[in-house]
């Protein structure tokens with residue numbers, strides 16, 4: 001499963017409803033060596049002892065990252081990326097599927113497990129910027145859909161400031177928005193009927209509006225449908241959102257016009273698209 005912006009928002013919302021205010025009784029880590037070696041987990045695991053006795057004060061998601069704030073000014077930065085899981089359940093001893101487990105005083109627990117990518121970091125408030133993923137996604141100079149700052153006016157203004165191909169403007173470290181992956185990009189561009197090599201400053205106001213609407217639609221629909229199909233929420237319930245375009249459309253015809261779907265090498269990856277619909 002992959003946890004991107006919509007899925008991170010779903011998890012944060014569920015955590016706000018379920019674990020906000022809970023007190024940590026135990027904090028365990030396991031299978032840490034492999035993760036630590038590649039920088040996915042705190043090098044000093046004793047730092048997690050600082051959470052014992054604290055209460056969860058706030059949970060926020062931005063981009064693909066979730067930040068859990070505790071009442072001792074410590075923050076757990078969770079980037080689940082591809083394959084990560086965050087589950088809420090009864091606290092039992094036979095549970096083995098975690099790298100970090102927070103046991104609460106009411107005998108419930110949150111477990112976080114990373115698979116192949118992602119990070120779990122515990123940092124103090126004033127040290128949050130030392131986290132690469134935090135800095136990347138909690139960068140408020142960028143827009144985050146569908147938050148209130150993501151207005152058509154703000155989006156158009158940022159688009160016209162850069163004259164780059166749409167992928168560079170929407171995906172990656174120089175993007176004007178956070179939390180859009182290459183896979184989400186293909187879905188958005190197909191719905192917006194735009195070709196990926198189009199340059200941002202050259203879009204007509206009508207095309208900009210289509211792109212804006214497609215971003216909002218894809219993110220809102222994914223939140224509404226509990227994420228993509230391979231995603232599991234905090235209660236291990238699967239999502240049901242199906243992207244309109246992407247690798248699953250290989251060798252298929254466009255549902256809109258019947259043209260065979262093409263695969264294009266673009267921006268250091270591949271983009272599936274319909275050459276008739278996407279101009």
Ligand SMILES: [Zn+2]
Nearest residue numbers: 254257274277
């Ligand atoms: Zn088509």
